[in-house]
Amino acid sequence: GAVVSQHPSRVICKSGTSVKIECRSLDFQATTMFWYRQFPKQSLMLMATSNEGSKATYEQGVEKDKFLINHASLTLSTLTVTSAHPEDSSFYICSARKQGKNYGYTFGSGTRLTVV
Amino acid sequence: QKEVEQNSGPLSVPEGAIASLNCTYSDRGSQSFFWYRQYSGKSPELIMFIYSNGDKEDGRFTAQLNKASQYVSLLIRDSQPSDSATYLCAVNMVTGGGNKLTFGTGTQLKVEL
Numbered sequence: 001g002a003v004v005s006q007h008p009s010r011v012i013c014k015s016g017t018s019v020k021i022e023c024r025s026l027d028f029q030a031t032t033m034f035w036y037r038q039f040p041k042q043s044l045m046l047m048a049t050s051n052e053g054s055k056a057t058y059e060q061g062v063e064k065d066k067f068l069i070n071h072a073s074l075t076l077s078t079l080t081v082t083s084a085h086p087e088d089s090s091f092y093i094c095s096a097r098k099q100g101k102n103y104g105y106t107f108g109s110g111t112r113l114t115v116v
Numbered sequence: 117q118k119e120v121e122q123n124s125g126p127l128s129v130p131e132g133a134i135a136s137l138n139c140t141y142s143d144r145g146s147q148s149f150f151w152y153r154q155y156s157g158k159s160p161e162l163i164m165f166i167y168s169n170g171d172k173e174d175g176r177f178t179a180q181l182n183k184a185s186q187y188v189s190l191l192i193r194d195s196q197p198s199d200s201a202t203y204l205c206a207v208n209m210v211t212g213g214g215n216k217l218t219f220g221t222g223t224q225l226k227v228e229l
Contacts, residue, residue, distance in 0.1 A: 006159075032214065042221070043204065043219045044160070044204070044219045045219075046216060046217070046218070049214060049216070057214070091157075091159075093159045093160075097215075104162045104164075105150065105162070105206070107152075107159045107161070108159060109158070109159050110158070112157075
């Protein structure tokens with residue numbers, strides 16, 4: 001299989017605080033992981049590509065200083081939303097792909113972030 | 117022009133019928149194509165993917181790819197109420213930064229009893 005685990009599933013935080021979201025590949029190694037954000041009734045938008053051992057690649061319009069990504073090992077990537085504001089409230093989802101033509105991109109279960 | 121386009125729906129089909137979901141993409145260099153199902157409040161789950169022109173079948177699902185027309189579709193046979201969800205088409209594009217999976221806005225499918 002190709003299982004991706006994401007934690008926490010839900011988090012409520014106060015405006016101005018930081019939140020860390022973890023994404024783990026459980027049964028495979030992932031040199032690359034992807035972080036998406038999804039607002040209600042919209043599709044998934046790629047925020048950044050997380051590269052093990054190097055800097056993340058951010059999509060246009062995504063603030064790298066606000067959304068800190070760390071990919072310190074082949075099985076773990078973290079996304080930290082710094083100084084969160086209500087407009088950051090969204091569904092954050094990570095993804096990774098196991099090597100081999102028989103595998104597609106697998107998604108974590110997502111994190112519902114609510115900033116109050 | 118959007119990179120990946122889908123009709124947002126909702127597409128309503130009766131139970132037992134065939135549901136046909138369509139997707140077009142703009143990047144001719146795209147090599148791999150994915151269909152995901154997403155229930156409300158949940159993350160997407162992979163249904164199937166296709167690389168080559170033609171049809172690929174997996175159980176009740178058939179993906180069809182036509183690279184010349186830049187068109188990919190998903191057929192769901194014997195539709196069930198549990199198939200009611202949003203179906204996302206995704207295209208793997210190779211950019212300067214590596215592989216990038218781009219999603220359409222999704223088609224909402226409703227299977228009615």
